[in-house]
């Protein structure tokens with residue numbers, strides 16, 4: 001016992017030497033910090049802070065997530081870098097802010113890889129430290145070396161493999177974009193390329209292929225909401241964005257996506273039980289079109305959106321069980337988080353609005369996906385290393401941008417000079433050894449925002465204030481915005497005239513961050 005405690009203290013002390021602002025917690029954890037733990041990031045899609053019951057909303061029940069939260073650190077002020085998928089994921093994987101670049105907006109289904117070959121990635125860092133790495137599920141970072149020129153019937157020339165993933169089983173684009181197929185190690189799964197090749201176009205419809213906008217009678221599973229654009233190629237009775245034909249045998253069944261990607265995540269865990277591994281598991285839940293498996297249908301009382309949350313929770317449970325099955329429970333850090341905030345109607349008539357009831361996916365925060373307001377990027381985050389982390393709630397300001405440098409520090413990999421430039425080592429915060437987090441967090445949507453945990457400044461913008469399709473307040477304003485998040489978490493009272501000193505302080509920090517690289 002003495003030895004274990006001694007080891008544990010040594011572990012914390014050595015981390016403290018290298019990390020400013022560390023305060024040691026007193027704890028009775030029985031597990032010393034492993035030097036090369038397995039690391040699993042379960043990255044949900046569009047799940048809001050309030051969509052997980054451990055974050056306080058009584059209208060939803062996510063027992064598997066909640067159970068993990070009882071063994072780890074649950075964060076109340078954690079942020080994705082951006083309020084939409086592609087820039088958020090880009091930042092997590094590279095440790096560089098997506099807003100420094102012009103080409104990291106929401107990727108089209110035929111987008112080339114947005115991560116450049118010379119960029120050192122999170123996955124490569126794990127590889128260099130001797131880990132086996134995998135990307136499973138939602139990807140949305142583009143594929144191939146040139147836009148629209150992917151060889152869908154052969155091998156995709158540039159993908160997860162080239163940026164550090166030994167294994168990949170991913171969705172080609174997104175659930176609502178063609179092609180509706182899985183891609184395993186850069187080849188479409190189950191494709192009969194010789195007899196039924198697949199064709200994809202993001203510019204021109206294929207003659208003879210019916211489109212959702214012309215043939216609503218073929219939309220037997222789900223119809224698009226008006227004006228969102230999900231009214232083109234029809235796959236499985238659901239119309240999607242843009243055009244495809246052929247590849248019949250390779251098409252996914254929407255209701256089986258969670259089962260399929262979860263099974264591949266679990267297989268990867270089982271196959272790598274003897275060596276350290278890094279698994280990036282992007283769930284399709286709860287992105288649109290929301291078509292959970294029939295066993296979840298009707299279970300939430302909130303229609304497909306709520307049922308998809310239950311399906312997400314099931315996936316989490318499967319991953320946790322797989323870790324237990326291989327006996328790696330005390331040697332595996334599991335992170336549960338989301339790529340951006342919640343949206344209710346995101347383009348399909350799935351009754352998400354009508355059946356929402358009293359549920360608050362955004363919790364106390366204003367806005368949602370796409371928004372500068374807090375609900376845009378303030379996402380759920382749970383970090384658990386059972387036996388080491390203690391059940392706790394941390395109000396520290398943290399950002400997904402810091403996963404990269406934090407885990408590099410933990411597993412002893414020295415980052416190359418120009419790698420992960422925006423990422424800071426915050427491993428002590430993530431593991432709950434201190435609650436002193438970032439001095440400031442930068443959020444990006446229509447504008448850039450900066451928060452010091454108490455005050456938040458949003459840059460002025462002439463973009464629209466409101467999106468009536470999604471019914472989301474976008475947080476854009478031609479005036480500067482300054483909110484006191486401690487007293488006004490709902491960002492209702494703009495205090496920019498009342499506190500010019502704070503306004504200037506945050507504005508200056510943001511300017512210096514913008515000009516840093």
Ligand SMILES: [Ca+2]
Nearest residue numbers: 045046085339
């Ligand atoms: Ca998303």
